[in-house]
Amino acid sequence: MQNFEFYNPTKVVFGEGEIRRLSEFVPKAKILLLYGGGSIKQNGVYEQVKNALYGHELYEVSGVQPNPTYDKAMEAVELIRREKIEFILAVGGGSVIDSAKFISLAVPYKGEPWNILTNHEQVYAEAIPFGCVLTLPATGSEMNCWFVLSRGDQKLSAGSPLLFPKFSILDPKATLSLDRRQIGNGVVDAFVHVMEQYLTYPNNAPLQDRFAESILSTLMEEGPKTLMKPTEYEPRANHMWSATMALSGVIGAGMPFDLATHAIGHELTALYGIDHARTLALIFPAVMWVMREEKREKINQYAERVLKLKGSDQELLQGSIRKTVTFFETMGLPTKLSAYQIKEDVIEKVIKRFEERGITLLGERQQVTMNKVREILRVALQ
Amino acid sequence: MQNFEFYNPTKVVFGEGEIRRLSEFVPKAKILLLYGGGSIKQNGVYEQVKNALYGHELYEVSGVQPNPTYDKAMEAVELIRREKIEFILAVGGGSVIDSAKFISLAVPYKGEPWNILTNHEQVYAEAIPFGCVLTLPATGSEMNCWFVLSRGDQKLSAGSPLLFPKFSILDPKATLSLDRRQIGNGVVDAFVHVMEQYLTYPNNAPLQDRFAESILSTLMEEGPKTLMKPTEYEPRANHMWSATMALSGVIGAGMPFDLATHAIGHELTALYGIDHARTLALIFPAVMWVMREEKREKINQYAERVLKLKGSDQELLQGSIRKTVTFFETMGLPTKLSAYQIKEDVIEKVIKRFEERGITLLGERQQVTMNKVREILRVALQ
Numbered sequence: 001m002q003n004f005e006f007y008n009p010t011k012v013v014f015g016e017g018e019i020r021r022l023s024e025f026v027p028k029a030k031i032l033l034l035y036g037g038g039s040i041k042q043n044g045v046y047e048q049v050k051n052a053l054y055g056h057e058l059y060e061v062s063g064v065q066p067n068p069t070y071d072k073a074m075e076a077v078e079l080i081r082r083e084k085i086e087f088i089l090a091v092g093g094g095s096v097i098d099s100a101k102f103i104s105l106a107v108p109y110k111g112e113p114w115n116i117l118t119n120h121e122q123v124y125a126e127a128i129p130f131g132c133v134l135t136l137p138a139t140g141s142e143m144n145c146w147f148v149l150s151r152g153d154q155k156l157s158a159g160s161p162l163l164f165p166k167f168s169i170l171d172p173k174a175t176l177s178l179d180r181r182q183i184g185n186g187v188v189d190a191f192v193h194v195m196e197q198y199l200t201y202p203n204n205a206p207l208q209d210r211f212a213e214s215i216l217s218t219l220m221e222e223g224p225k226t227l228m229k230p231t232e233y234e235p236r237a238n239h240m241w242s243a244t245m246a247l248s249g250v251i252g253a254g255m256p257f258d259l260a261t262h263a264i265g266h267e268l269t270a271l272y273g274i275d276h277a278r279t280l281a282l283i284f285p286a287v288m289w290v291m292r293e294e295k296r297e298k299i300n301q302y303a304e305r306v307l308k309l310k311g312s313d314q315e316l317l318q319g320s321i322r323k324t325v326t327f328f329e330t331m332g333l334p335t336k337l338s339a340y341q342i343k344e345d346v347i348e349k350v351i352k353r354f355e356e357r358g359i360t361l362l363g364e365r366q367q368v369t370m371n372k373v374r375e376i377l378r379v380a381l382q
Numbered sequence: 383m384q385n386f387e388f389y390n391p392t393k394v395v396f397g398e399g400e401i402r403r404l405s406e407f408v409p410k411a412k413i414l415l416l417y418g419g420g421s422i423k424q425n426g427v428y429e430q431v432k433n434a435l436y437g438h439e440l441y442e443v444s445g446v447q448p449n450p451t452y453d454k455a456m457e458a459v460e461l462i463r464r465e466k467i468e469f470i471l472a473v474g475g476g477s478v479i480d481s482a483k484f485i486s487l488a489v490p491y492k493g494e495p496w497n498i499l500t501n502h503e504q505v506y507a508e509a510i511p512f513g514c515v516l517t518l519p520a521t522g523s524e525m526n527c528w529f530v531l532s533r534g535d536q537k538l539s540a541g542s543p544l545l546f547p548k549f550s551i552l553d554p555k556a557t558l559s560l561d562r563r564q565i566g567n568g569v570v571d572a573f574v575h576v577m578e579q580y581l582t583y584p585n586n587a588p589l590q591d592r593f594a595e596s597i598l599s600t601l602m603e604e605g606p607k608t609l610m611k612p613t614e615y616e617p618r619a620n621h622m623w624s625a626t627m628a629l630s631g632v633i634g635a636g637m638p639f640d641l642a643t644h645a646i647g648h649e650l651t652a653l654y655g656i657d658h659a660r661t662l663a664l665i666f667p668a669v670m671w672v673m674r675e676e677k678r679e680k681i682n683q684y685a686e687r688v689l690k691l692k693g694s695d696q697e698l699l700q701g702s703i704r705k706t707v708t709f710f711e712t713m714g715l716p717t718k719l720s721a722y723q724i725k726e727d728v729i730e731k732v733i734k735r736f737e738e739r740g741i742t743l744l745g746e747r748q749q750v751t752m753n754k755v756r757e758i759l760r761v762a763l764q
C-alpha cells in the first residue's frame with residue numbers, strides 16, 4: 001500500500017433520539033441555522049432542533065438547493081460577518097453541509113471567496129466551526145473535509161483539514177420521510193464513492209479492499225430493503241452508516257483513487273441539471289466497460305467477492321457490469337443517457353468543458369484520455 | 383444496531399520513512415522521550431527519532447517494561463512536573479504508549495494518581511499532550527484513548543477522551559527487527575480485540591460485522607506471512623494497519639462488547655507473568671466452547687464468512703474452534719495452560735481475585751458467571 005495520512009476528528013453521534021442532545025455539542029454562542037428547501041419543517045426535524053437549542057441565540061438561512069450555489073452561500077457569509085455569528089449548524093444533506101463548509105472558510109477569507117474553489121494552493125489558518133444534523137444519507141460530507149459548490153455552470157470542489165464538522169448527529173429516524181428518489185440517489189452515491197477508491201488496480205492493501213467490499217455488499221443488501229420499506233429504522237440505519245463510512249477516509253487510506261466518474265458526472269449536472277447521484281449511475285458502468293483492461297484484476301475481485309460470481313475474465317466482467325446496472329436500476333436510477341433524452345452531442349459538449357479548464361487526463365493512472373471520455377459517453381448513450 | 387458515539391481525532395501517519403517528519407507534528411517545546419528496554423537503540427529507531435528532533439529540548443525516561451508499571455510511570459510524572467515538560471513522545475509498543483497515557487493524566491492530577499485507575503467516575507479537564515512512534519503492532523493503543531497499568535499484582539485499565547494521541551507515526555520498517563514471539567503476540571492480540579467486538583450476538587449491524595470479518599480475515603492471511611518472512615514490508619504493513627484498526631473504535635461502533643477473555647487473561651498475567659496476548663490465546667477458544675449456546679449465531683457467521691466452513695451447527699462450532707486454535711498455534715502461541723505448567727489450582731486463584739474486587743459477572747450479556755469462569759479455565763487446562 002502507499003504511504004498515507006489518516007485524520008478524521010469529527011465526532012459522530014448516531015441513533016434514534018440523539019438530536020435532543022444538540023445543546024451538549026454546540027457552544028454557548030450565536031448560531032446560524034442553515035437548511036434547505038423546508039422539508040425539515042414538514043418532517044419535524046426543524047422543531048426538534050429548535051427545541052434542543054432552546055435558549056440559544058439563533059439566526060437562520062434557508063433555501064439551500066441541491067447542487068448548492070455560491071450566491072446562496074454568500075447570503076450566509078454576509079449575515080455571519082454582519083452579526084458576528086460564531087457557529088454554524090447545518091441541518092440537511094450534502095448540499096447544506098457542503099455550503100456550511102464553504103461559508104466556514106469564506107467568512108474570514110480576505111478577498112473574493114470564490115477563489116477558495118479555484119486556487120487549491122491556499123492554506124487556511126481560520127474557519128468558523130460548524131456541526132451537522134444529517135437528514136439525507138448520501139454524500140458522506142458529514143464526516144469529511146471536502147465540499148462541492150456551483151456558480152453559474154461551474155461546479156468545483158475544495159477542502160481543508162479545518163473543515164471537518166465538530167460533530168455530526170445521524171438519527172436515521174430523521175431520514176424516514178425521504179422520497180424514493182432521494183433514497184435511491186443516496187445509496188448509489190455512496191456506492192460509487194466506494195468504487196472510486198476500490199476499483200482501480202491491486203495495491204497490496206487487503207484490509208482496505210475488504211473494508212470497501214464490506215460497504216459495497218452492505219449497500220447492495222440494505223439499499224433495496226430501505227427503498228421497499230422506507231419507514232423501517234434498521235435498513236435506513238445501515239444505509240446511513242455505510243454512506244458515512246464510504247467517504248470518511250477509512251477505506252481510501254493508502255489507496256489509489258479514480259475520480260473519472262465524478263469528473264464526468266459533474267459536467268452532466270452542470271450541462272443538464274441531472275441529480276449528482278444519477279450522473280454517477282450513468283457513467284460508472286461505462287467506465288467499467290471502457291477501462292476493463294486497466295481494471296481487470298479489481299473487476300474480477302469485485303465480481304468474485306462482492307457479487308459471488310464465478311467464471312472466466314469475460315464472464316466476470318459482463319456479470320459484474322450487468323449486476324451493477326441492475327442494482328442501480330433497482331434503486332430507481334437510469335443507467336443510460338437516453339432516459340434523459342440526451343443525444344450524441346453530449347460528447348463534444350463535455351469534452352469542450354474539460355478542454356476549457358485544461359483537463360486532458362483522468363483516472364487512477366491518468367489513463368482516461370479525452371478519447372476514452374468520448375468512448376465512455378458513447379457507451380452511456382443507450 | 384445500538385446508538386453510539388464515534389470519535390477518534392488521532393492523526394495517523396503511515397509508511398516507510400515517515401519518522402523523519404516528526405518535527406512537523408511535535409510542538410516547539412520541552413519534550414519527554416519515553417521508551418522501553420532499549421531495543422529502539424539496536425534497531426535504529428532511537429537514532430531516527432533523535433535526528434528528526436534535532437534542535438528540540440529532549441528529556442528521556444527509558445526502561446518501560448511489558449505490563450508497564452505505576453512506579454516506572456511515576457518516574458516520568460515527577461520529571462515532567464519538575465522540568466515543566468510540555469509534550470510526551472512515546473516510542474515503542476502498547477506498554478510505552480499506555481504509560482504515556484497514564485503520565486499524561488497523572489501530571490496535572492491532584493492527589494494520588496493511582497486513583498485514576500481505581501475511580502472511573504472522574505472526569506478530567508487537563509492532560510499533557512502526547513504523540514507516538516509505534517514499533518510494535520499489537521494493542522491498538524496508538525489510535526485510541528484507553529490504557530492498562532499494573533501496580534503490584536493489580537492490573538487495571540482506564541481511559542479518557544483526552545487520551546487520544548495527537549499523532550501516531552506507523553512505519554512498518556521500524557518493526558522489522560521484532561522477534562517471532564513479539565510478532566505472534568501482536569497478531570493474536572489484534573485478532574482477539576476484534577473477536578471481543580464481534581463474537582457476541584446478532585445486532586443488525588451488517589457493516590460493523592463485515593468490517594470485523596475484514597480484519598479477522600486479513601490477520602489470518604497476513605499473520606503467518608509476516609511470521610515466516612519477518613523482514614518483508616508488505617505483510618507487516620498489513621498486519622500493522624489491521625492491528626491499529628482493530629481497536630480504533632470503527633468496528634465497535636454500536637456493537638455489544640464481550641471483555642471476558644481480557645478480564646480472565648489479565649488475571650493470568652498478574653498471577654503468572656504470562657504475556658498479555660498469550661493469555662488471550664489460552665482463554666478465547668475456551669470462551670467460544672463454554673459460551674457456545676449464547677454465541678451460536680455469531681460463531682456460525684464467523685465459521686461461514688471468515689473460515690469458509692460449511693455444515694451443521696455442531697460442525698461449524700468444532701471447525702471454528704479448531705481453526706482458531708490452529709491459527710494461534712501457528713503464530714507460536716500455546717492454547718492450553720499446561721504449556722505453562724499451570725495446574726487446576728489456577729481456577730480458584732482467579733475466582734478469588736475476581737471476588738475480592740466484587741466482580742461476579744462478565745461477558746456481553748453478563749452471562750459469564752463465576753461458575754462459567756471455572757468451566758472456561760478447566761477447558762483451557764489441557
